[in-house]
Amino acid sequence: MIPSVSFSHVRKSWQQVTALQNFTLDIARGELVALVGSSGCGKSTLLRMLIGLEAVSQGEICVNGEPVTGIGKERGIVFQEPRLFPWLNVLDNVMLGLADEKISRAEKRQRAQQMLARVQLTDFADALPSQLSGGMAQRVAIARGLIAQPQILMLDEPFSALDALTRHTLQQELLHIHRSAGTTTLLVTHDVEEAVTLADRVVVLSPRPGKIREVVTLSLSHPRQRDNAHFTAACRQIRTAITSA
Incomplete structure (x- = not known):
């Protein structure tokens, strides 16, 4: 089956700075993937290239098997700032x-x-x-x-400015919409608990240049309880991957 989104050996550079290098990842239709990592590792840049606001320096990004060449209405994005x-x-x-x-x-x-x-x-x-x-x-x-x-929804730290109660409510609303509509979702977050609460897989990026350091697959059923031992273990694994040398 053709992936909903496919990143193939993607590199992004500006002059002497390489933000991303050799990023390869397939995302299945209807999957929710979270991207985590230190600031500046290229998480938001991946979203901007997928939405069509920036071009790749090397490699290819495909949506439903077709290369991304610009903005398309099948893709939607929520930025960190309201705009x-x-x-x-x-x-x-x-x-x-x-x-x-x-x-x-x-x-x-x-x-x-x-x-x-x-x-x-x-x-x-x-x-x-x-x-x-x-x-x-x-x-x-x-x-x-x-x-x-949209068929593919991208979210760049969408809940970071919200209070804890509203954040939890909207996380559950996002999950409901994602599951009921079968939307392929790519979420950038610094909140490890948020990633484990929502995602099917969590992709950990290394510091710049961003590369995939580890992919953690989560098989916990929804709704996920944060005091569950498996939830806690997944968070610990992801934090270790983020902070490892």
Whole structure:
């Protein structure tokens, strides 16, 4: 079966700096893969190349067997920063995620309202981004990224600005959407517990230039309990891989 996403010997360099080197990984359709590693190891760069915002220096990235040559509507991304349009209210910012969908504005509005309810922002539909806290703005960005249910969803530290309770709620919502829609998901995170909570596999990258140091496959059933001995052991294995020389 053709992988949903395939990285083949990918290298990314800028002048004298090599961010990634010989990165090779296949991601199956419907799989959730987390990327972890120290800052600067190329995790976010991988997402930017997969979404089509940056070109590879060497190697190839394929989606459904076809090389990535630019942005495609089958791929969606949620960045670490909200990147909302300041002149649009919350509802309209979320509706932008449906810009390429051939449906009526009324249906777009209904779907956006449903997504705002999922991220607990119904009461702020008419608010402008300047009226939101940082965490609320990030929830709007997450809603916008999820609303179109892309085949491949990329998330770059999407929950880092949220409080613990909201983070847990949105982690479970992401997992629900991922599993119900069969979305192939690639998550960048510095939170090892978050990676083990959500992922089918955790890919540990070495410091720059980023290479795959270890791939940890997780067979724990959902919902995963953080006080479970197997959960704790997986976290320990990943932390050891991140910090090893």
